[in-house]
Amino acid sequence: MDSKSFDSSSIIDRYPLLISQHYAKLKEKKYADPNIQFDLILEVFAVILKYLSTIVCRCYLFNDGGDNKLNDFISGEFKTLSDGNWNRLLRDCLSRYKILLRQNKEEGVTGPLIMIQQMIDYYFNKFQGKNNNDHYKLMEQIIPMDDWFKDIQISPHNKSVFDLFVSLRNMKSHTPKKSSKEYETYIEILKPLLDHLLFELEFITEYQLCFVKEVKVEKEIFSHTVKYAMGRNFETTKLDLEDSYLNKDELYILKWEKHTLGTDDAPKIDWSFTLGPYLIVAECPACNADQIFILNNYKNKKINFRNFTCTHTYSPPEILKDLDDIDAYLAGEKSISNLLKGKIIGEFFKVDDNLADSPEKRITSNTMLQKSRKYLKENEIILALKFSQEAIDLNKDNHEAWFENAMCKIITLEDLDKPICQVKKAIQLAPEKAQYSFALAEIYFETGKLDKAIQYTQHTIENSPSHQEAKNLLKILNSSNGNGGSKVNNDAKS
Numbered sequence: 001m002d003s004k005s006f007d008s009s010s011i012i013d014r015y016p017l018l019i020s021q022h023y024a025k026l027k028e029k030k031y032a033d034p035n036i037q038f039d040l041i042l043e044v045f046a047v048i049l050k051y052l053s054t055i056v057c058r059c060y061l062f063n064d065g066g067d068n069k070l071n072d073f074i075s076g077e078f079k080t081l082s083d084g085n086w087n088r089l090l091r092d093c094l095s096r097y098k099i100l101l102r103q104n105k106e107e108g109v110t111g112p113l114i115m116i117q118q119m120i121d122y123y124f125n126k127f128q129g130k131n132n133n134d135h136y137k138l139m140e141q142i143i144p145m146d147d148w149f150k151d152i153q154i155s156p157h158n159k160s161v162f163d164l165f166v167s168l169r170n171m172k173s174h175t176p177k178k179s180s181k182e183y184e185t186y187i188e189i190l191k192p193l194l195d196h197l198l199f200e201l202e203f204i205t206e207y208q209l210c211f212v213k214e215v216k217v218e219k220e221i222f223s224h225t226v227k228y229a230m231g232r233n234f235e236t237t238k239l240d241l242e243d244s245y246l247n248k249d250e251l252y253i254l255k256w257e258k259h260t261l262g263t264d265d266a267p268k269i270d271w272s273f274t275l276g277p278y279l280i281v282a283e284c285p286a287c288n289a290d291q292i293f294i295l296n297n298y299k300n301k302k303i304n305f306r307n308f309t310c311t312h313t314y315s316p317p318e319i320l321k322d323l324d325d326i327d328a329y330l331a332g333e334k335s336i337s338n339l340l341k342g343k344i345i346g347e348f349f350k351v352d353d354n355l356a357d358s359p360e361k362r363i364t365s366n367t368m369l370q371k372s373r374k375y376l377k378e379n380e381i382i383l384a385l386k387f388s389q390e391a392i393d394l395n396k397d398n399h400e401a402w403f404e405n406a407m408c409k410i411i412t413l414e415d416l417d418k419p420i421c422q423v424k425k426a427i428q429l430a431p432e433k434a435q436y437s438f439a440l441a442e443i444y445f446e447t448g449k450l451d452k453a454i455q456y457t458q459h460t461i462e463n464s465p466s467h468q469e470a471k472n473l474l475k476i477l478n479s480s481n482g483n484g485g486s487k488v489n490n491d492a493k494s
């Protein structure tokens with residue numbers, strides 16, 4: 001990067017608020033004192049580190065959560081959030097994804113993982129262990145400046161720029177205060193290094209940081225009031241969405257699908273996820289302005305968030321439950337579907353035919369199912385089929401809709417393969433429902449597939465020991481063993 005060509009106003013205008021606001025301070029005359037400048041530069045490093053760590057950690061918890069060592073760290077030491085802990089969280093989560101993404105290479109990287117891949121390139125390829133570039137030259141200049149760095153063996157080839165930043169922070173608090181002249185020498189190197197880091201981080205401007213102020217439905221369109229936290233300000237906007245996606249009072253990262261039609265169209269969210277409870281938006285009790293707070297400490301059920309902009313701290317008790325939920329999840333006591341309010345990223349990572357839909361969709365899905373049942377009673381099979389299909393489309397987890405649609409198809413179609421698959425889907429979603437497994441047992445019985453008929457009849461009786469019809473069918477099936485299927489079939493039909 002040519003640092004002269006690097007436009008600092010682009011950071012102030014476009015980067016996520018907590019980075020841009022703090023970076024803007026660096027440019028203000030009133031903070032020109034080298035001692036303060038040095039601290040401000042380190043603060044920008046800190047906020048970048050914490051922002052990235054939060055994103056990758058949220059992604060890990062929703063998408064993976066399968067690394068015990070990492071889980072122990074998040075639920076244990078991570079409660080005391082030193083810079084070193086944030087740095088370790090970022091490094092370890094990204095390392096985990098580096099392996100996972102390599103393993104899944106042929107399937108391609110999609111959704112939030114696109115951002116994670118970009119972060120991996122950023123962290124490992126640009127800032128650790130590779131080539132000589134401006135960045136390494138700058139890092140190498142710092143190392144001889146204080147014995148502090150020699151002791152911890154910082155080298156641009158085995159440590160990241162964030163390791164260097166943590167060392168600088170530690171140096172500041174553990175060694176005697178330096179002269180203004182000395183701080184100036186550091187600043188001369190650190191400023192271009194920071195610019196370099198931010199320049200390479202440009203990809204995060206594609207992901208809108210956004211706070212949901214109000215959630216509303218108008219004429220079946222979800223019309224929310226959100227505050228974009230990009231640039232230096234919270235910019236309030238109305239956001240029309242086809243689906244609810246967002247919860248009130250939550251901080252999200254949104255990725256838009258590009259506009260394909262006219263510019264008047266509502267943007268379509270490709271994916272989104274919450275950053276809470278590590279990052280939250282709250283009206284600061286001290287300065288009354290909306291601020292983004294970063295989790296600072298979570299010890300003995302005492303919670304403390306700190307802010308980079310107004311320097312105040314905040315202790316909202318309602319977030320404690322979310323953190324407890326995360327702990328319970330990491331300890332295996334709670335399933336991912338119960339974890340937090342921000343279920344969107346969880347939905348994304350589930351396989352397609354297993355999508356959990358929004359509460360609104362679930363309700364509409366049930367309305368469609370009722371309609372389908374009504375038409376089926378009236379023998380309007382085509383309409384019953386149509387509405388039960390709509391119910392499935394709205395909520396792929398609606399096992400009653402799968403079953404209903406399968407029954408409609410059995411009435412209308414000769415080919416049983418599809419309805420059989422659908423009943424299996426219903427069983428998979430609600431294995432305890434004897435009605436489904438018995439229906440499947442009967443279908444197999446009718447079509448002479450006796451082994452499978454036995455299997456599903458037994459399944460039915462296991463779930464519903466008093467199921468008389470299933471017991472009768474099993475008697476017939478057992479007595480038919482070795483007597484030839486077609487005879488039994490005829491007997492049963494008569």
Ligand SMILES: [Zn+2]
Pocket residue numbers: 284285286287288289291307310311312
């Ligand atoms: Zn404040």
